[in-house]
Amino acid sequence: MAPRLVYDSAPKPSILAKTSPMNDAATDPLTEIRHEIDRIDEAMHRLLMERGAVIDRLVAIKRTSETGSAFRPAREADMMRRLAARHEGRLPLATAEHLWRTIIATFTHVQAPFALHVEQGSDALAMHDLARFHVGFDVPLVGHTTPARVVEAVARSSGDLGLARIDADAASAWWDGLGADGPRIMARLPFLPAEGHPAPTPALVIARPAGGAASCEATVWAIGDEDGPDAALPAEAETLSAVRRGGKAVARLVAAPGVEPPTPYARPVGGYACPAG
Ligand SMILES: O=C(O)C(=O)C[C@]1(C(=O)O)C=C[C@@H](O)C=C1
Numbered sequence: 001m002a003p004r005l006v007y008d009s010a011p012k013p014s015i016l017a018k019t020s021p022m023n024d025a026a027t028d029p030l031t032e033i034r035h036e037i038d039r040i041d042e043a044m045h046r047l048l049m050e051r052g053a054v055i056d057r058l059v060a061i062k063r064t065s066e067t068g069s070a071f072r073p074a075r076e077a078d079m080m081r082r083l084a085a086r087h088e089g090r091l092p093l094a095t096a097e098h099l100w101r102t103i104i105a106t107f108t109h110v111q112a113p114f115a116l117h118v119e120q121g122s123d124a125l126a127m128h129d130l131a132r133f134h135v136g137f138d139v140p141l142v143g144h145t146t147p148a149r150v151v152e153a154v155a156r157s158s159g160d161l162g163l164a165r166i167d168a169d170a171a172s173a174w175w176d177g178l179g180a181d182g183p184r185i186m187a188r189l190p191f192l193p194a195e196g197h198p199a200p201t202p203a204l205v206i207a208r209p210a211g212g213a214a215s216c217e218a219t220v221w222a223i224g225d226e227d228g229p230d231a232a233l234p235a236e237a238e239t240l241s242a243v244r245r246g247g248k249a250v251a252r253l254v255a256a257p258g259v260e261p262p263t264p265y266a267r268p269v270g271g272y273a274c275p276a277g
Pocket residue numbers: 058062070071072073075076103104105107108111
């Protein structure tokens with residue numbers, strides 16, 4: 001039987017204490033560099049543990065157990081933009097993005113456990129990559145055949161998130177289940193798009209808004225029959241997805257900057273912080 005790891009939360013003395021035999025051997029350059037790497041790794045690990053202790057204090061202030069969800073996408077967007085702005089050097093930006101996405105999602109899960117419902121659709125592997133890139137491995141994934149099922153699953157839960165692919169042609173207006181008191185579109189991925197990004201599949205994150213979590217840099221609208229098929233949209237509006245019959249768009253999911261409806265009968269179904277770049 002494989003030996004079991006036992007996790008012990010008691011503080012440990014630093015492996016890099018002055019008496020460490022590694023210090024005595026630090027004469028050749030390779031040993032010195034490895035010593036430096038060990039110092040950096042230990043500092044990063046200690047800072048992550050310190051971050052965990054700060055999150056414990058945050059839980060009390062946010063009263064996460066009352067709302068059922070710790071997910072705050074507007075705050076996350078701000079953090080990821082600052083990360084991208086200060087990034088430089090050898091480490092690929094997407095790796096830094098993935099590390100921080102894993103840290104943030106893990107601490108979101110620590111505050112209030114949730115599952116991520118993922119539309120598998122026509123490219124399950126790409127959606128799985130996208131999901132794991134953004135939430136790491138602490139958050140359980142639940143696969144669904146259609147985005148409508150993802151919306152239903154998020155609606156039934158108290159704090160779960162959903163991931164639906166942005167598909168130019170949709171089989172049904174799955175976004176009809178969004179808005180009002182139900183779940184909403186809360187984020188758009190990838191957030192730091194770049195050539196060669198390892199998880200480039202365009203997708204929308206769905207959740208119930210909690211505690212001022214939403215961002216409305218761009219508002220997402222459901223446009224249906226009332227405005228007439230193919231009703232004209234302002235130039236700055238972007239059609240994310242549409243249900244087409246006989247060449248006409250009978251239902252559309254449209255994103256536009258700000259909060260002004262793009263057509264008279266457009267119904268708000270969410271919003272997101274605009275992806276960088
Ligand atoms: O800032 C918060 O509200 C947090 O809960 C912290 C934190 C994080 O780990 O940085 C986690 C979840 C939120 O989605 C945003 C950020």
